Structures are given as structure tokens and as C-alpha cells.
Amino acid sequence: MTTALVPPRRIPDPAERGIRAGATRTAVRRTAVAVGGYLAVRAVGLLALLAYGSARHLPVLARLGGSWDAGWYVRIVRTGYGVSNGLIGHHGIPYSPRAFFPLYPGLAEPLYRLLPFGAATDLALVSAVAGAAAAAGIHSCAAHCHGHRTGVVAAVLWGVLPLAAVENMGYSESLFTAFAAWTLYAVLTRRWLAAGVLSVLAGLTRPTAMAVTAAVAAAALVELHRLYRQHRLHRQPRGEGWQRPLAAALLAPLGWLGYMLWTGRAVGSWSGYFHIQDAWGSSFDGGLSAVRRLLHLLAGSQHRAAGSGSAAAAGPAAHTPHISTAVTVLTVLVMAATVLAGLGLFVLALIRRQPLPLLVYSAALLVMDLGNSSSSPPLARFLLPAFALLFPAAEWLAGLRRGTTVALLGSCALLSGLYGIVVVFLAGAPA
16 A cells, blocks of 8 residues: 655745745835825825815815715715716716716725715725825836836825826725726736736726726736747646636626626616716717817817806806816816826837836726717826826936935925815816
8 A cells, every 4th residue: 555645845944934024024114105105295285175175164075075976976875876866968868876886985885884974075085095005006016117216206196196186086096096006016926816806896996997907918818828838839738827817817807897787787788887878978989089179179169168168067166257267278288288198108108118017008098088088088087097107207206316306296296286276176077
């Protein structure tokens, strides 16, 4: 009778365990520095909002957590998806809360039940925590590609974008960015199952998770091709490394696809989600609307339209025509500059040969934004999760003297805080 020999379990060397523990502590400490920098610049923006709001007796938290699209999330937190506002949108289609994905309000709902705050405050709390998690993920991705200092600068840059106030509003951008950043970090470090699960969570947060799916799928295909070539060229036995990237690629679309199918089943049509989006005039037209809007801007039609139509859409502080016109012109200029800067930074990322998953993710977000046919395409807010576009600028800033970098980022924080007042109090819905 023979007995199968079982190889003895490898006991990790104490020195090896110490090295790993030290590396983990270093990584946590460096991530904490990045998150601290991000929180510092966002504190500047929030202080600007508080100063403006208190001077005019305006409720800052209610404004952050309950304005525009955030009002839909408040409704979902309070009553679920069964109650609409009764208004009719484009093509005679009623507005529906089912247009908004469930994970973000789902995280705020327990806070609403347990804490003595309103739903708007709970949504703002979720966004604040998600913003910090997103900064940590952005740092991890950038540090993996370009080093720790670039990672810190990238996280801080994300916090001083013109529309960074949205990161503290009752919008799902911060939560989606957190899931997207950590998904891409998992892909970059070949943690395939984690990437698959995180991409599902991103898909339950926003439909733009299609960009995450594309990035995960592209990276998985490259990995599978590498394993295949390794097997064929080196005559190595077929290993088990292919299951995990394949599982990640198959998991990646389940979040957004599952919600769209659930919505279709709930409304009685498999295309029901897209029909609901038509109420907002939101669809994909390949960029025709963006070109038409650019032509209108060049013709100066925005200046003429501002005096007649934008006062109703602007915030309560924009109560005179000249203020309304100035706010409209400013928001249009910032929106156009942001989109153009995004395109330019993407070209730089291509030149610098950014890793494929980051390029695919950024390209997909740009395509979805530029191809959007909403009433005011393209929208700078849709590019807020495109954090990888910041890496070329972060790498350049990180190469400057420390004092110069801090001064530039501090100046950006002040400008972002001032523009945050426009976003939250003076303009219409963030664009």
C-alpha cells in the first residue's frame, strides 16, 4: 500500500513577513498623504461654499445634497423607484427615477433610516466618503504608473477641477470614480477577480461603467493573448492563468447590463431604460449634437440665448439678467475648455504610452461624452470620472520644485472653490 506524499506547507520566513508588512505600511502611509491632500483642497472649496451660503442665509448642505439630479436620488432614498415627480419630458415621455442607477441611493438609504439627518445630507456624506476613496484609488493608479509623488499630485488635481464641487454633491460621480479607479488599479496589478467584482459595483452606479467594462475586457484579452503565445512559442503546458482574466471580462458588464434588463422587465420593454432616457433627450448620436453646439457657440448664439432663457434655469442668486448672462457664458466657457483639455490630455497620454486599460477607459468616456445628444452636449461633468487624463499634467507638476507645485495646486484650489459657488448656487444643473 502506497501513501501519497504531501509536500510540506511552506512556512514564510520571518524576515519576508517583515518586508511585506513594511511595504504595506509604506503603501498605506503614502495613500494617506494623497487622501489628506485631496481632503485639504476640497476643504477649501467647502469653506468657500459655506462662506457664500452663510452670508446669504442659504442652506449649503441642502443645496449640495438635493439640487437638480440629486433631487431624484433624494426621492429614491425616501420612497424607492415607485414615485416620480409627475413631469413630462421630451417626446411626451414622463420623467422616471428608474433613469438613475441604484447603488448610490442604496448606500444612502441605511443612513437615512438610522441617522437624524435628511436624505440630502446622507447623500452628501456618501459622496464625501466616496471622494476620499476615489482619491486613494487615483493615487494608487498614478503611483503604479509614474511614482508616488505623481500619484499624490493626481489625487489633488482631481480635487481642484473646475467641477470638483460635484464631488461633494448628491451626484454619483464620486462613487463611480472610486469604483472605476480601484477597478483599473486591480487590472494594472492583475488582481482579476477583484477587478471583475469592482466593475460590477461600478456598473450598478452609473451607465458610464461601460467604459470600465471596455477597459477590463481589453486588458483581459491582452492577458489571454499573452498566455496563449507563451503556451505556443515556449511549448509550455497549458496553465490555469486564463480563468481569472476571462472571469473578470465576463463579470465586468453584469452591473449596468443587469440593471438595464431589470428596468426593462419592470416597465414591460427590454429597451425600457433607453426609452426612459429619451425624456431627458439623452441618447448617442455620434457627436452630431456636439458639432451643432460648437457651431452655435462660434456664432455667438449662446450670448443671445442667455438673456432670454437661462434665468429660469439658473440658481436663486442669479436674479438679474446681467448676472444670469455672465454665469451662462462662464459655464459654457469652462465646459468647452474642460472638454478640449480632456482631448489634449488624451493625446498626451497616447504619446506617453499610458497603459492600455487607462487609455481605453479614457477614450470610452470621451466618446460617450462627445457622442451624447443631450440638450447641452458635451458635458464637462461627464468627464469628471476620467481621472487618468490628469496623469500627464500630474507628472509634469510632480517634476517641479515642491514649493512651486504646492503654490500652483493651492491657486487651483482657490479658483475651484470660487467656481464651486457658481456651480452650486448661481448656475443651473452642473454641466
